[in-house]
Amino acid sequence: MSKSLQAIRGMNDILPEQTPLWRYFESTVARLLDNYGYKQIRMPIVEFTELFKRSIGEVTDIVEKEMYTFEDRNGDSLTLRPEGTAACVRAVLEHGLTGGGQPQKLWYIGPMFRHERPQKGRYRQFHQIGLEVFNLDGPDIDAELIVLTWRLWGMLGIRDAVKLELNSLGTSESRGRYRVALVEYLSAHLDKLDEDSQRRLKTNPLRVLDTKNADTQAVLVDAPKMADYLDDESRTHFEGLKARLDAVGIPYVINPKLVRGLDYYSKTVFEWVTDKLGAQGTVCAGGRYDGLVEQMGGKPTTGVGFAMGIERLILLLETLEQVPEEISRQVDVYLCAFGEAAELAALTLSEKVRDQLPNLRLQINAGAGSFKSQFKKADKSGALYALILGDDELAQQVIGFKPLRGQGEQQNIAFDALAAHLATCVVQG
Structure with a gap:
């Protein structure tokens, strides 16, 4: 008897009884973004593999272990997009959307693909809504991204279940100085680091900071702090962001270990986290990437953005029983x-x-x-x-x-x- 056909592990059907909640969430976000002046852009789900190697970084977990990459009939290496920022930057460059320093406030929605171990709230095909802003370099736009998500949490009835964590990674120069100090410190405690952190120490040492290993976390207590290596420009930018969040009354905590998983971030990084979904606690994350456009072949162009995981937010709405009765x-x-x-x-x-x-x-x-x-x-x-x-x-x-x-x-x-x-x-x- 032939094997019955079924979906690929970690790639799930969204059934008719589930789609009303998805449509409610998506329409709520779209209406909010319209009100803030963001314009939707739609990119292909398949890109040349080189795009992600150049933008995300070849020594990241995503590029090394998680991408769905294949050769097409022309012999080109193609990849199902693992995240949206790189594809959005490619589209912006290809179509000249930021020419002449013109600001762009964009958003997108769609599936992303990573070959991870499937678990609650984490899938191999998952869906994100992302925002990207170009040619605006002040802390005011960083604050706007956070303020509009705070408003969204209020519209969805989940504000009390999420917490904002902030950090600044500084410029590439200040981050380079910090990296040297961190590697020197961790190398002196190499025998106390877990195997994964020892590997990251050689490839992407800042990622050691977000380890979940208890022994490595104990070592990190006395490690150098990024805040001590920030340049004046980054410190002023970060203070400006915090002042704006304080002005509108959005609570936050400074997390010096928050580094994000992609190489292109600089200055502001942030995450909205919850303790209602177990280990998979991040529901929205992002930050500033002022060097990415130039890194991908464009003229120097500042950028900042975030992505929110739709599956996790849907799960949070269900967990908190914040599903409006009428949408069922x-x-x-x-x-x-x-x-x-x-x-x-x-x-x-x-x-x-x-x-x-x-x-x-x-x-x-x-x-x-x-x-x-x-x-x-x-x-x-x-x-x-x-x-x-x-x-x-x-x-x-x-x-x-x-x-x-x-x-x-x-x-x-x-x-x-x-x-x-x-x-x-x-x-x-």
Whole structure:
């Protein structure tokens, strides 16, 4: 017997009962970003592998172990995008969107791919919403990114479950000086470091700072601190960011071990974390990458952005029971029609109602059926009301109106009064 077909491990179907919550989340974010003046950009999910090697860094875990890379029929090495910033920078450069120092405030949404060990809140195909801002170099835009996420958490009802962590990585020069000091310190305690940290010490020593190994964490207690190596420009920038967050009342903690996993970050880095999802606690993260555009072949262009994980935020909404009740209902009204003449009239009437009430979710029964079977489907649909149209109603040019979820008797509504009645019962309440 042949093996049954199924999804690839870590790449999940989003089923019909789940998509209303996804659509609610995505539309909430899109509306917020419209209000802040961000424009959507859509990039391919496949890019040349060199793009990610050049931007992310060849000695990062993503490039070394996690990318889905393959050769196409032309012999080109292609990669399913593991993150969105590099692809967005490529698009900005290719189409000259930042020419002449023009600021750009962009956002995107879509799947990313990393070959990680699947676990709760972490998948091999996962979805992100990302924001990228170019040619604005002050702490004001860094603050705006954080402020708008704070507003989003309020709109979603999850502010009390997330915490903001901040750090500054300084410029590449100051980070280089810190790297030398950190390597010197850690090399003197090499025997106390875990195996992964010993490997990172040779390739990407700043990543040792976010180790989860308890013995290595103990060593890091007395390690040099990045704050002591910041240049004046980075320190002034960081103080400006904190002043703005203080002004609008957003609480935060300074995490000197926060370094992010990608090579291109500089100055501001931040994460929104939660303790409600177990080990996978980061739901949104980002920072400034002022040297990335130039590193990828463009003119010097400042950049800052973040990405939020949709799966983790969906999971957080469910965990905190912050799923709006109305989004689980996909049908407002279910129309039952009995007999061919009634079915034809129901189709005509329903389209007239949709013309007048474009936001009404009206479903007509399909496949005929008895009175009992149609009512069973009406109830299963989750609709608030059932409409009933048979030969008797058709002769009188009325339609039966029956509440399915509460008090109220069935009544007959004239065809020409139906839309107004539904507007009162459903659309407005």
